[in-house]
Amino acid sequence: MSRPAKVILKLDALRHNFKQIKKLAPHSFVLAMVKSNGYGHGIERVALALPEADAFGVACMEEGLLLRAAGVRNPIVLIEGLFSEDELSQAVAENFTLVVHHEAQVRMLELHSPSAPLSVWLKIDTGMHRLGIAFNEVKEVYQRLFACPAVKKPLGLMSHFAMAEDADHVHTEQQILQFDKATAGLTGFHSLCNSAGIIAWPSARREWVRPGLMLYGASPFVGQQGADYELQPVMSLQSKLIAIHRLVKDDCVGYGRTWKCPEDMLIGVAAVGYGDGYPQYTKTGTSILVNGQRCPLVGRVSMDMLTVDLRSQPDAKVGDPIVLWGETLPVEEVAQGSHTSAYELLTRITQRVKVIVT
Secondary structure, three states: OOOOOEEEEOHHHHHHHHHHHHHHOOOOEEEEEOHHHHHOOOHHHHHHHOOOOOEEEEOOHHHHHHHHHOOOOOOEEEOOOOOOHHHHHHHHHOOEEEEEOOHHHHHHHHHOOOOOOEOEEEEEOOOOOOOOEOHHHHHHHHHHHHHOOOEOOOOEEEOOOOOOOOOOOHHHHHHHHHHHHHHOOOOOEEEOOOHHHHHHOHHHOOOEEOOOHHHHOOOOOOOOOHHHHOOOOOEEEEEEEEEEEEEOOOOEEOHHHOEEOOOOEEEEEEOOOOOOOOOOOOOOOOEEEEOOEEEEEEOOOOOOOEEEEOOOOOOOOOOOEEEEEEOOEOHHHHHHHOOOOHHHHHHOOOOOOEEEEO
């Protein structure tokens, strides 16, 4: 019998979430974000399941090449653009779309004449201050790209929100206004919205939207879950109990002896740990489902195992199923218990975990 830690992926849920995105932004093209191995769901698997996506977004050339090798012919956007001029010829050969966010990338296109022009998005820094052309340089850079033989016309114009997950924060409205000022008089498609923007900022749903986390069924908003927006989780992380021990009051459990039994009790050991992607420092008390019932995590998560309080499950036995997150235990809840986000939990699943696709 192989190790029981596994991920179950429901591609019907993925397709359902795509339809929900289209309901929210019916007049927008969808640039589906599949970077970081499809947010942990498998980059090729996700793209092949969504042939209706208008384009796919990846972080780098290597991710784009994986999609092309899998037979994906949809437009592919390199969200961070090119990292060196050596990538230009391959970008042309694979018909990749580039994001240009820095002067060095502009010069790269101006100085090197590829065999065919490339589609380009010009990224504008409207207040996140991570990537993007500064506000006072936008029109000059736009004109340079527009005049560049290596660039197809029209250009796309995009930016990225820093605070869209806070629907009441004024910064997002300021970014929208800044973008509109920067692009006034410039022709081209606009794209502003990530998942939080799609949900919370209708005025920013322009010609293109860029859903990421919501595509996989999770919410970008703290304290809320994908189900609040009729999204369905695609991924479920599961395993089984491999041992049950009857301990006595004051016995300590796990590395560091960080948790002490408050009474005589049963402790279960499950075959899953941080070596599979479950966070090592998840708080004691975070829920785990044993036979579909909530039981609290106790002690420190090990590389290959974790321990669970079975006082509410006195009939539990070795081999019983556990769920770490999934349809009945939202990943957002687990993220809160581990001081991180659903983004990180989904993308940190390791290669040794079996994947079952339904």
